[in-house]
Amino acid sequence: MTMNDVSDHIGVSIATISRVLNNSGIVKPKTREKVMNGIRELDFVPSSLGRNLRTTGTKTFLICVQSIENPYYAEIVRSIEEEAKKRGYYIMICESYSSLKRYKYFADAVKSKKADGIILLSPNAKDAIEYFREAPFVVCGETDGTFDCDTVNIDNEKAACEAVEHLIRAGAKRVAFMGGDSKSALQRFAGYEKALREANLPSDETLRLSNLFSYDEGYAAVSRLAESGAAFDGIFAGTDILAVSAVNALIAQGKRVPEDVKVVGFDDLVFAKMCAVPITTIRQPRKAMGAAAFNLLYEKAVRKTDDKNKARDSQRIVLEHELIVRSSSK
Amino acid sequence: MTMNDVSDHIGVSIATISRVLNNSGIVKPKTREKVMNGIRELDFVPSSLGRNLRTTGTKTFLICVQSIENPYYAEIVRSIEEEAKKRGYYIMICESYSSLKRYKYFADAVKSKKADGIILLSPNAKDAIEYFREAPFVVCGETDGTFDCDTVNIDNEKAACEAVEHLIRAGAKRVAFMGGDSKSALQRFAGYEKALREANLPSDETLRLSNLFSYDEGYAAVSRLAESGAAFDGIFAGTDILAVSAVNALIAQGKRVPEDVKVVGFDDLVFAKMCAVPITTIRQPRKAMGAAAFNLLYEKAVRKTDDKNKARDSQRIVLEHELIVRSSSK
DNA sequence: CTGTTAGCGCCTTCAT
DNA sequence: ATGAAGGCGCTAACAG
Numbered sequence: 001m002t003m004n005d006v007s008d009h010i011g012v013s014i015a016t017i018s019r020v021l022n023n024s025g026i027v028k029p030k031t032r033e034k035v036m037n038g039i040r041e042l043d044f045v046p047s048s049l050g051r052n053l054r055t056t057g058t059k060t061f062l063i064c065v066q067s068i069e070n071p072y073y074a075e076i077v078r079s080i081e082e083e084a085k086k087r088g089y090y091i092m093i094c095e096s097y098s099s100l101k102r103y104k105y106f107a108d109a110v111k112s113k114k115a116d117g118i119i120l121l122s123p124n125a126k127d128a129i130e131y132f133r134e135a136p137f138v139v140c141g142e143t144d145g146t147f148d149c150d151t152v153n154i155d156n157e158k159a160a161c162e163a164v165e166h167l168i169r170a171g172a173k174r175v176a177f178m179g180g181d182s183k184s185a186l187q188r189f190a191g192y193e194k195a196l197r198e199a200n201l202p203s204d205e206t207l208r209l210s211n212l213f214s215y216d217e218g219y220a221a222v223s224r225l226a227e228s229g230a231a232f233d234g235i236f237a238g239t240d241i242l243a244v245s246a247v248n249a250l251i252a253q254g255k256r257v258p259e260d261v262k263v264v265g266f267d268d269l270v271f272a273k274m275c276a277v278p279i280t281t282i283r284q285p286r287k288a289m290g291a292a293a294f295n296l297l298y299e300k301a302v303r304k305t306d307d308k309n310k311a312r313d314s315q316r317i318v319l320e321h322e323l324i325v326r327s328s329s330k
Numbered sequence: 331m332t333m334n335d336v337s338d339h340i341g342v343s344i345a346t347i348s349r350v351l352n353n354s355g356i357v358k359p360k361t362r363e364k365v366m367n368g369i370r371e372l373d374f375v376p377s378s379l380g381r382n383l384r385t386t387g388t389k390t391f392l393i394c395v396q397s398i399e400n401p402y403y404a405e406i407v408r409s410i411e412e413e414a415k416k417r418g419y420y421i422m423i424c425e426s427y428s429s430l431k432r433y434k435y436f437a438d439a440v441k442s443k444k445a446d447g448i449i450l451l452s453p454n455a456k457d458a459i460e461y462f463r464e465a466p467f468v469v470c471g472e473t474d475g476t477f478d479c480d481t482v483n484i485d486n487e488k489a490a491c492e493a494v495e496h497l498i499r500a501g502a503k504r505v506a507f508m509g510g511d512s513k514s515a516l517q518r519f520a521g522y523e524k525a526l527r528e529a530n531l532p533s534d535e536t537l538r539l540s541n542l543f544s545y546d547e548g549y550a551a552v553s554r555l556a557e558s559g560a561a562f563d564g565i566f567a568g569t570d571i572l573a574v575s576a577v578n579a580l581i582a583q584g585k586r587v588p589e590d591v592k593v594v595g596f597d598d599l600v601f602a603k604m605c606a607v608p609i610t611t612i613r614q615p616r617k618a619m620g621a622a623a624f625n626l627l628y629e630k631a632v633r634k635t636d637d638k639n640k641a642r643d644s645q646r647i648v649l650e651h652e653l654i655v656r657s658s659s660k
Numbered sequence: 661c662t663g664t665t666a667g668c669g670c671c672t673t674c675a676t
Numbered sequence: 677a678t679g680a681a682g683g684c685g686c687t688a689a690c691a692g
Binding site: 332333334344345348349351352354355376377378379380381382383384385 | 685687
């Protein structure tokens with residue numbers, strides 16, 4: 001079923017059909033109606049293959065997430081999709097599993113014209129970026145001053161600082177840190193240190209639990225810390241997963257949350273409130289982040305087609321976070 | 331950058347380049363090498379637009395999930411992707427949000443040749459299916475005898491029955507049910523009833539908590555049940571989310587799990603073990619399910635191209651589940 | 661073994 | 677306001 005079939009069916013040239021489909025050129029209302037009816041009768045859907053080949057564009061963006069298992073991405077993706085719909089764009093979600101090979105694969109997907117651009121929601125953005133030099137792309141949720149690209153993010157350091165300030169205000173004097181080693185994890189650690197400094201509290205190395213990523217790692221680390229007899233009455237976790245692991249490990253050790261130890265997480269994922277003790281956390285404006293990321297990429301993709309005004313400094317959009325206070329800290 | 335550029339660069343016809351790229355036809359080793367070098371030097375990636383138009387296929391499948399926020403899908407998707415890679419297929423993940431409009435959108439994506447087929451991981455498969463009549467598609471994780479299509483699933487009734495038998499063996503005499511109203515939820519309810527019948531235990535309507543989907547709904551329902559003073563010492567939840575909500579609600583009511591109430595969930599999602607009381611659950615063989623779903627669709631898509639032997643009865647693949655025993659039931 | 665050539669389905673001038 | 681025709685990049689049939 002192609003435009004030719006429709007053409008035969010209703011006796012109008014394919015050029016006119018194309019004009020109707022794309023709202024381009026001028027078509028007599030009566031002709032337009034005839035075409036519309038024919039399309040409906042035959043249940044015709046134009047092939048994107050022909051169109052894309054002709055226009056050398058797909059109106060499709062790739063969203064590259066580390067793994068869809070992480071619910072952090074869901075709301076951002078949804079927001080990107082909503083924005084895309086407004087512009088008539090398709091979205092494909094791809095998982096990187098943080099593998100460099102996969103990044104190459106996605107970059108090639110753009111080169112081979114399967115998509116027009118990439119939105120990278122990856123925690124390992126820096127590693128990926130070398131592959132994307134030639135593809136229009138935007139990084140969302142990760143910033144690193146050392147590379148130059150369009151970026152949407154929150155101020156991780158500031159947010160972490162506020163989270164720790166909140167713990168201190170709630171009465172915590174000895175606050176532990178849990179986090180990974182990604183760029184944003186380091187920024188969150190910097191915020192933690194800053195808050196301690198500003199409150200004139202010492203930063204104790206034994207309370208610094210680094211290189212933590214999974215639930216199991218977090219659980220083990222907090223269990224060890226508690227067993228070691230180290231004194232602490234607060235935990236700032238760079239991730240809700242780690243915060244949940246901390247709460248469960250503490251309870252298993254006979255400590256009470258928040259009475260003995262106050263806990264704050266980061267990201268406000270679904271299970272932050274599904275925990276036995278609902279967790280205080282930093283909420284990122286994920287909806288706004290997704291929309292901003294799409295629009296940034298859209299602009300870039302369109303500009304590339306227009307090919308005037310091609311060069312433009314990369315933009316760094318920073319959005320506002322929010323502290324959500326729940327039982328784990330009060 | 332097209333095959334013509336490569337052709338100019340190395341002085342070989344585009345036909346030969348195509349043969350090298352597709353491993354089709356016969357090419358002298360020396361020529362092949364020359365072509366490979368040229369491709370590497372120019373960093374050429376063939377346009378899928380031209381190729382797809384020519385072959386009228388995209389080697390791309392859509393995976394339609396209700397929402398990527400539900401980690402249930404992650405492992406299935408991963409497994410599908412692995413299988414796809416073996417065959418040189420691309421995978422696009424799409425979210426349906428259970429909206430019928432979105433199903434139409436996906437069906438059109440296939441009609442417009444953006445993809446060759448659809449794997450439906452949706453709990454509302456039945457509603458979607460009318461849209462997919464013309465598109466090669468496979469349903470994974472949902473069966474309903476009333477419609478005819480290729481299907482990969484476990485035996486939900488049997489699995490639920492085993493879960494409840496386990497509760498009964500563990501000493502539970504009055505087991506409550508929590509579940510939604512999807513087809514598989516009903517099948518799980520049937521298994522629950524069967525287990526009670528076979529153990530000669532009465533089925534008490536007041537212990538039947540239906541139409542439950544979200545964490546909050548589950549939490550509220552179990553809280554009400556406990557407050558009502560109804561006697562129960564076991565809960566079979568049709569979903570891990572509901573099981574977690576039950577555990578948290580029970581603890582909040584001062585009940586102990588598993589001493590006072592034993593709980594079993596379904597699906598073995600990440601947070602089934604991230605809960606304060608790790609949850610006994612039914613694990614679906616998600617890896618095998620994903621692989622089976624891909625291969626089923628692959629066969630269908632290829633058969634459609636071959637167009638001989640087109641008609642074939644739809645297949646219904648049923649795979650084995652597994653009971654994972656954790657603290658919530660022992 | 662390699663090159664030439666005819667479309668795949670569509671959009672877009674250019675005529676009319 | 678509409679139609680005819682070329683070509684987007686590639687594959688496959690046919691020549692050589």
